Amino acid sequence: GAGVSQSPSNKVTEKGKDVELRCDPISGHTALYWYRQSLGQGLEFLIYFQGNSAPDKSGLPSDRFSAERTGGSVSTLTIQRTQQEDSAVYLCASSLAGNYNEQFFGPGTRLTVL
Amino acid sequence: AQTVTQSQPEMSVQEAETVTLSCTYDTSESDYYLFWYKQPPSRQMILVIRQEAYKQQNATENRFSVNFQKAAKSFSLKISDSQLGDAAMYFCAYRSHLGGYQKVTFGTGTKLQVIP
Known part of the structure; x- marks a missing residue:
């Protein structure tokens, strides 16, 4: 079956x-996560969606960052008025509900802000 | 808050040899999950192995095994018979077992080089 896909x-x-990054999770996965990975760094949590619950936005670094998930499937991460420090790889992951379940990651979007 | 520390930014191993990647974590919880993820140059992270803290037996997946020392809060990954395809970044991760949604905390990663 298809894995998590990200574009571009x-x-x-x-x-x-402004930029928009898209994530298509695995069908049936109710949980969706966005992470930011800067060069040589680990994964920085940005936002989490679970079903119809209110998203956990506690990781968004500023109000220039926002995300939505339409119909419980596709998600879009939007960065407004991009800054050079926003340059990073943005990873999306999805999983079944439950903390035991592994996250399946997409290949990421490498964002470069000139 | 939980923290995960990977003190080895880079490691190297000869092909067919064994290498151990270190991970320590800090938590006040007694029940949790620990994961090792692999990120090859393609950037696609995949799960290598996971451990449930209440299980004393160390998890094993083919050539990959862990040494889980709960009291020491240590969770190292051993790769046996290393192969060229094992070259990647390896991330250790922690997740609480508490009810409801819990964030995953990742370490900063260890870059593994496999020498032919």
Whole structure:
């Protein structure tokens, strides 16, 4: 079956522009996560969606970052007025509900802000 | 808050040899899950192995095994008979067993090089 997909795989943008990153989770996975991975760093949690519950947005670094998940499936992470420090790989993961279950990761979107 | 520490930014191993990657964590909880994820150059992270804290037996998956020392809060990954395809970043991760949703905390990773 299809895994988690993300698009675009690479995105180069100019400082100040808005960008949208897309994540298609595995069908049937109710949990969806966004992480940011800066060069040489671990994974920084951004936001979590679970079913119809209110998302956990506690990891979003500023109000320039937002995300939505439509119909409990596809998710879009939006970064407004991008800054150079936003350059990173943005990873999406999905899983079944439950803390034991593994997260299945997408290949990520590499964002470069010039 | 829980923290996960991987003190080895880089490791290398000869092909067919054995290597151990270290991970320590800090928590006040007694029940939790621990994971090792592998991230090859393709960036796609995959689960290597997981351990439930209430299980004393160390988890094993083929050439991958863990040494889980609960009292020491240590969770090392042993890779036996290393293969070129094992070259990747390896991340240790912690997740609480408490009810409801719990965040996953990742370490900063260890880059493993496999030398032919």
